[in-house]
Amino acid sequence: MLIGIWVDGLVQSCIYTTMAFGMVLVFSILGILNWAHGQFYMLGAMVLWSVVMLAGFPFGVGLLFSALLIGVLGMLVEKFIIDRVNVPSASGALYVTAVTIALQLFFVGGASMLWGRLEKGLGMVMPGILSLGGVNISHQKIAVIIFTLVVMAVMYFVLGHTRTGLAIRAAAQRPDAAMLYGVHVGRIKTLVMGIGCAMAALAGCFMAPIYPVSPFMGGIPMIMSLLAIVIGGIGSLTGAIVGGVILGLLNSVIAYYLSYFSEVVLFALVILILLIRPQGLFGVPVK
Amino acid sequence: MNPHIDWRNTFPKIVACILAAPALIVPLLTDNPATLSTMILSGIWAVVAMGFTLILWTGQFSLGQAAFMAIGGYTSGILSARLGWPFWPSFLTAGLVSGAVACAVGAVVLRVGGFYFSIITLALGEIVRIIAMQWQSVTRGTRGLVAYPPEAISLGFIKIDFEATPVPYYYFMIVLVAVTGLIYWRIGKSRLGGTFFSVAINPMLAEHQGIHLMKFRVMAFTVAGVFTGLAGSFYAHFLQAVTPYMLGIPESIQVMIMSIVGGVSSLVAGPIIGSVVLYNLSQFLQRAGSDLQTSGFVLEGIQPLVFGGAVVCILLFLPRGSGLIDLWTRFWKRVYKEVDFYELPEDLEEETNTH
């Protein structure tokens, strides 16, 4: 039974990691926390449901389609909404925050209208169970873990070894200097937003076959990825990954032993971290 | 023309007063309890939004103001329902307790940087809720407390009875908004307002000018805590209940949006406009939504959709970096020039060659 908890924890880790990674990416470049990030997660899952259940396409196709569609949506949001509202001064973050919160409501409402409020199941996409030393692990969950590893590997490769990745990192560190080197920071911002939202959508797709989907499923993952970032250190991609892993495992273990108190414990942990070591594990130290 | 009155600053204010005056006679124009209720609640949210803006004026983003409302509501609920205190002492104590908690929490938490502070205030809301749910002996847990309406006030032959209609609540709200607004306005106009502002826009420079950053940050947080606690107490006694679920993260976020949409450059008028506009909008949408439902159209999710969309549109439409109140100030600035905080001697501008 214990292994089951760890596996579940790992699956949750994958989801939180993917989401947190996307969130940190967006935060590093745009300097803002996208409060609607959870909704892109939800929309990813809903689109997948439509594609797989209504249109009958296979899971993999649905996955790619969803990620692409939501990525594009993210880019449109960045270009036409966030960018318009972002003021260079300190109050820019304020308005972007307000706008992303409003967008969150908009997406929840829109999804409710398009898909109805009830939860939907996706059905087992990958039936079958792997028996590992007496423990049964569904193929579904293994697939999620493998998928996440693949995505992370791709991201590391892109960010570390491609020109676009280099441009992204430059824009994150010193946008003004990056501009002088020919990096079109505006386009990079839009692209990164797209990538971040696509990652959220992917996380939603991973989740969809395992748990029921509904327009309201975005709230908790949003908070969870926030916690993951705090643990791992805001602004650090490695931190997002480590934080996501820790959080997923912790959540699963705590939920098993203290079913009610899990959120209390998690919150307490986060506050403790913020007071003792606000920069998390990998973040930049605060003065 | 009286030469001692600064007409450029005063005239817009006179116009504003004329436009706002009808608020005083609303109960004479309608006795629809739903309308009155909406106005009363708008006023309550306005007071809380003012607190958010004040904290913002020191450079901090508090996502937990609803927690202070809850503290105020529970304090006055416990004092009045469980200890038998009359309303008015409970109400005032609620404000003090809320302020004290804000002071204590602020002294510890405001040392940590802005973003982290925001997350902690977010968590604060949850902590208060969890305490309210778990400390059953005092708060009666999820069943909540009943908060009785204030006792009737007898002034000679007039009896102000809070139990019959919402009208006394309405005037109570007006008084609360006016008093809170006056105090916040005075803070904004005084040296304190300028000091807060400098702490917000350049803390390093402000510190080197002898300004003790923590002192002012905690000050703003505490003042906001006091008035938010009062608002929370009023809220509880108006709804005549206080439960762990009614004031949480969604409410804190709602307050933030009201403040931002109203305009953060203004401590009083901005939050008021923001809360009145947004609260009325959300109530209108709820009623429209349920009307549509009863007439057969089941359009689930229309409220958040339209509300969220409306806020996005408002923010896109407003000139970059401003709120609704700034439309007003920009309008007058086209005619006049205005100087903000600190009262300067009038002859100053004539002395300098203004370009």
Place this chain on the structure above:
Amino acid sequence: MALLEIRGITKNFGMLKALDDVNVNVEQGDVLGIVGPNGSGKTTLINVISGFYQPTKGGIFLDGKNIAGLRPDQITARGIGRTFQSNVMYEGLTVIQSMLVSSLLQYKTGSWKAFFGTRTYREEHERVVGRVLEILRLLDLFNDTFIAADKLSYGYQRMLGIAIALAANPKILMLDEPTTGMNYEEAMFVVENIRKLRDQGITVLMIEHNMKVVTNVATNVVVLNFGTKIAEGPPHVVMNNKDVIEAYLGTENFGANN
């Protein structure tokens, strides 16, 4: 006893020794030039004195009392003000607003009286406004009183930086590269003002690269290199010091420019 005594100040950033056992005495009325190649620790020294950094070792004695370890606002309250190398401004405020907001130390009335606007507060406020305008007049910023600070030209922005520091009523004023980026006339204007400040009894410490400025107005000079003091004395003596010349060798700064 000197007005300001810097004793054995060491500042480490991890492995990097930014300041190593620096000892300097500043007498009342001095204009002390702090010179040295880039990276020698000049700004770090000012940051330590102003309280922005805590020293790793050593003490700073103002009128005999150790102020090391205090917060910047406490140190400024004791009479040490400073400017910054890169122009720090209050975004969005006008010149006069920037000044008033920086003048908190000029008031004796507390926050309560200020909030209620009592008569004592208002009288004091008028006096403070008057003093602030005097400072602006001194630095040729009077005509820009109502101009947004970020719309000023570079030279005038640096002047505003000095004005803001003066608004805190300092006994000791520390200037971090006050003439950098200025042409000859502007630099001499600054020099003139430093003289005026000295005549008013303010002690000045200034980090400078421009030797003409230093020889013009400094009473004595301290030379830093790699965090240590390598020379000290009147300007013409220090300029001819062998070690100092060596430290600057290969850079254009020494003796040249403007």
